[in-house]
Amino acid sequence: MSNLPTTIALGILTLLSVTATIIAWRSLRPSQQGKASHRVTMSLLGTVTTGSAVLFVIRWWAGGRWAPLDAHVDGLLLIAALLGVLTLFLRSRAHLPGLTTFALPLISFVLLWGICASQWTFHGFHIISVWSSLHLASVYVGTALFVIAAVAGVMYLYAERRLRSHSGAMPAQRVGSLEAIEKLIIRTSAIGFALLTVALITGFVMWSTEAQKLAPGWWYSRKIVLALVAWLIYAVVMNVRHTTAFRGSRAAWLSIIGLVLLLGVWMVSVSLPLTAAPAGLKSPTPAGTAYARRESP
Amino acid sequence: MRVLMLGMNHRTAPVELRERLALSGAALDDAIDRFRALYPLCEFVALSTCNRTEFYLARPVHEPPSFAELTDFLVALHGVDRGVLQAATIHRENDQAVAQLFRVACGLESMVLGEPQILGQVKRAYEQAALRQAVGPVLHRVFQQAIALAKQVRHSTGIDHGRVSVGSVACDFARQIFQRFDDKTVLAIGAGEMAKLTLRHLAKLRPGKLWLTNRTLARATALAQQLGLTADLGGARSFDDLDNLLIEADIVLTSTAAVEPIITARQFKRLLRRRRSRPLFIVDIAVPRDVEPEVGTLSNIYLYNIDDLQRVVAQTHEDRTGQVEQANAMVLQAMRACMTEIQNRDIGKLIRALRQKLHDVGEAELQRTTRKLAALSQAQLQAALPELLEEHTHRVLNKILHLPLSQLDRSAADPERSGLGFHAAALRRLFALEEEGNLQEGVGSRETEVRSQEAEVSSQRRKA
Numbered sequence: 001m002s003n004l005p006t007t008i009a010l011g012i013l014t015l016l017s018v019t020a021t022i023i024a025w026r027s028l029r030p031s032q033q034g035k036a037s038h039r040v041t042m043s044l045l046g047t048v049t050t051g052s053a054v055l056f057v058i059r060w061w062a063g064g065r066w067a068p069l070d071a072h073v074d075g076l077l078l079i080a081a082l083l084g085v086l087t088l089f090l091r092s093r094a095h096l097p098g099l100t101t102f103a104l105p106l107i108s109f110v111l112l113w114g115i116c117a118s119q120w121t122f123h124g125f126h127i128i129s130v131w132s133s134l135h136l137a138s139v140y141v142g143t144a145l146f147v148i149a150a151v152a153g154v155m156y157l158y159a160e161r162r163l164r165s166h167s168g169a170m171p172a173q174r175v176g177s178l179e180a181i182e183k184l185i186i187r188t189s190a191i192g193f194a195l196l197t198v199a200l201i202t203g204f205v206m207w208s209t210e211a212q213k214l215a216p217g218w219w220y221s222r223k224i225v226l227a228l229v230a231w232l233i234y235a236v237v238m239n240v241r242h243t244t245a246f247r248g249s250r251a252a253w254l255s256i257i258g259l260v261l262l263l264g265v266w267m268v269s270v271s272l273p274l275t276a277a278p279a280g281l282k283s284p285t286p287a288g289t290a291y292a293r294r295e296s297p
Numbered sequence: 298m299r300v301l302m303l304g305m306n307h308r309t310a311p312v313e314l315r316e317r318l319a320l321s322g323a324a325l326d327d328a329i330d331r332f333r334a335l336y337p338l339c340e341f342v343a344l345s346t347c348n349r350t351e352f353y354l355a356r357p358v359h360e361p362p363s364f365a366e367l368t369d370f371l372v373a374l375h376g377v378d379r380g381v382l383q384a385a386t387i388h389r390e391n392d393q394a395v396a397q398l399f400r401v402a403c404g405l406e407s408m409v410l411g412e413p414q415i416l417g418q419v420k421r422a423y424e425q426a427a428l429r430q431a432v433g434p435v436l437h438r439v440f441q442q443a444i445a446l447a448k449q450v451r452h453s454t455g456i457d458h459g460r461v462s463v464g465s466v467a468c469d470f471a472r473q474i475f476q477r478f479d480d481k482t483v484l485a486i487g488a489g490e491m492a493k494l495t496l497r498h499l500a501k502l503r504p505g506k507l508w509l510t511n512r513t514l515a516r517a518t519a520l521a522q523q524l525g526l527t528a529d530l531g532g533a534r535s536f537d538d539l540d541n542l543l544i545e546a547d548i549v550l551t552s553t554a555a556v557e558p559i560i561t562a563r564q565f566k567r568l569l570r571r572r573r574s575r576p577l578f579i580v581d582i583a584v585p586r587d588v589e590p591e592v593g594t595l596s597n598i599y600l601y602n603i604d605d606l607q608r609v610v611a612q613t614h615e616d617r618t619g620q621v622e623q624a625n626a627m628v629l630q631a632m633r634a635c636m637t638e639i640q641n642r643d644i645g646k647l648i649r650a651l652r653q654k655l656h657d658v659g660e661a662e663l664q665r666t667t668r669k670l671a672a673l674s675q676a677q678l679q680a681a682l683p684e685l686l687e688e689h690t691h692r693v694l695n696k697i698l699h700l701p702l703s704q705l706d707r708s709a710a711d712p713e714r715s716g717l718g719f720h721a722a723a724l725r726r727l728f729a730l731e732e733e734g735n736l737q738e739g740v741g742s743r744e745t746e747v748r749s750q751e752a753e754v755s756s757q758r759r760k761a
Contacts, residue, residue: 095476159473163470163473163474163599164593164599166601166605166608177472177473177474177475177476178473178474178475178576179474179475179476179477179576180476183476247573247574247575247597248574248576248596248597249596249597250574250596
């Protein structure tokens with residue numbers, strides 16, 4: 001599929017998302033009544049979510065392939081759609097009125113990133129096995145959940161700060177109670193962690209099936225090490241939360257740090273040289289792996 | 298129709314009198330029935346709350362009751378001294394009565410400005426009166442508009458936003474920290490009056506457990522009984538058990554008279570680990586404070602003292618006062634619209650009645666003339682027809698004009714009291730007659746003309 005229509009569609013969605021973000025943040029001010037602006041925000045978020053999902057499906061259908069993820073821009077569209085769906089769902093079910101306000105900037109950011117990935121930094125995938133498809137899906141869906149966890153982390157820190165300032169403003173009416181936000185952090189982190197584990201396992205399966213292409217020191221390449229570190233941190237945090245480490249503002253900070261770490265892993269993996277073998281790989285990235293690049297159409 | 302209001306409220310009557318005049322349940326039904334029996338043409342709604350007892354009624358313009366009769370009704374109903382009652386009551390009429398109801402429903406007349414309970418009370422009063430067939434088209438309209446307006450005012454101005462008591466502010470803060478309370482434990486340290494008031498609010502959150510502790514255990518036990526705490530919901534615990542209670546609690550309310558803090562940061566740090574980082578909300582409403590301020594800096598501890606809570610209360614009052622002007626403007630606009638509607642409805646009825654009356658006059662005269670015509674032969678008819686038609690016209694005209702012109706009673710000693718000027722002006726306006734300067738003369742000449750016509754018709758009738 002040509003990338004120009006995708007870029008234009010993404011541009012429109014980004015504009016809508018940014019508009020919704022501005023309205024949502026304005027309604028967070030104590031002086032605002034916010035019912036009308038809330039309706040507008042939710043309508044815009046619904047439009048952006050539907051638009052992202054439709055664009056994702058159209059690209060899949062136009063590509064005429066069995067796997068939905070053809071390029072990084074598809075992954076970003078998937079993340080934006082998932083973030084929108086999760087936000088709308090959690091907003092209605094979990095007494096978290098502020099989730100929209102905090103999730104919208106990230107949705108806007110993901111869509112903006114999608115424009116770059118579609119127009120200037122196109123990064124295509126060559127998926128030839130179920131493993132690579134599963135790997136990519138778990139990475140993207142898991143990342144969407146970690147984004148929600150990080151958004152909830154920011155919400156928690158914001159609400160806690162307002163509470164500690166004794167300002168008299170009532171953030172819970174506009175954001176949500178600390179307990180509800182904490183539950184969201186823990187649940188999304190837990191599911192995200194499970195998906196991260198799936199991503200790691202499928203990643204290892206992919207590499208092991210192509211062992212001949214791996215250099216002797218592949219297992220300590222930057223990508224592998226960082227991915228393992230991120231996974232280990234989450235593993236520790238998720239398993240010790242019952243012993244109080246993953247509570248309150250600590251959970252909030254850890255969810256934000258976790259996302260930053262994941263983004264770090266991603267940046268390292270995409271910044272590996274194209275022609276030279278990345279640390280641990282014998283030869284230039286083979287077409288069979290998930291991260292082989294191809295020219296933008 | 299005329300809308301009247303007679304009543305009293307927290308501004309005009311002391312609580313003792315308000316208590317005596319309060320009506321609820323069967324007493325209210327009885328009052329409505331008695332009123333309806335006395336004044337069956339009236340529409341009637343009695344609004345009775347702890348802060349006000351107000352009667353709203355709509356009656357035909359020239360029908361009873363007057364305000365004096367309404368006061369008599371109240372005296373008879375409650376057996377209260379008439380003088381005391383008159384001194385404490387307020388009465389309003391038409392637009393002022395409607396505006397009063399609108400302001401009451403919006404919470405603008407409440408002791409706590411903008412409080413939301415009054416709207417429910419207005420609704421219940423209206424429904425109860427409607428159930429007893431005491432509400433007619435006018436009060437239906439007025440009360441439905443009052444309820445709609447109250448919702449609109451609250452929505453547009455946010456006058457009911459915020460909290461107005463320390464207890465409710467504490468509950469709001471608790472809701473910002475916790476999502477649910479059925480698995481939470483509330484601990485109250487101290488058993489004074491403030492603790493009791495605040496605990497009543499916290500108890501509304503329905504916490505899983507509510508423990509009370511006090512240096513004198515008996516006082517804590519007594520308070521637990523007053524709050525109706527059963528064994529499965531909590532109860533009184535010894536003050537020596539304070540550390541364990543602090544570990545167990547999610548919400549702590551302190552209100553002791555201790556001169557030194559009873560919860561120190563040093564003491565609390567020891568307990569934090571055993572609390573497993575669970576958030577703790579501490580409301581310290583004691584002066585001097587029961588909890589060291591440093592406790593509030595510990596992780597997952599949210600400490601609020603009486604000043605913090607009262608600041609929110611003061612802010613709410615300030616915010617609500619700022620909304621009053623906007624709410625008043627909305628009330629005024631709605632009142633005008635409502636009164637116009639009531640008046641239009643009255644005018645509609647008046648026009649229908651007038652048309653019917655004139656139609657009856659015309660019909661009666663037509664029958665009379667038809668009878669006369671039937672009695673005549675063809676030859677007589679030819680000759681008498683113009684005269685008969687003229688007589689018919691004069692009779693119809695006279696009958697129609699007789700009542701309005703009889704209001705121009707020029708022989709009255711006091712023209713103002715007789716309404717001469719008013720009626721003359723009305724006639725001039727209704728029939729597009731000459732300027733005021735020629736009024737007396739004009740009216741007089743018209744009257745003379747009509748009378749001469751009447752005399753002429755009578756003489757012709759006699760001749761016939």
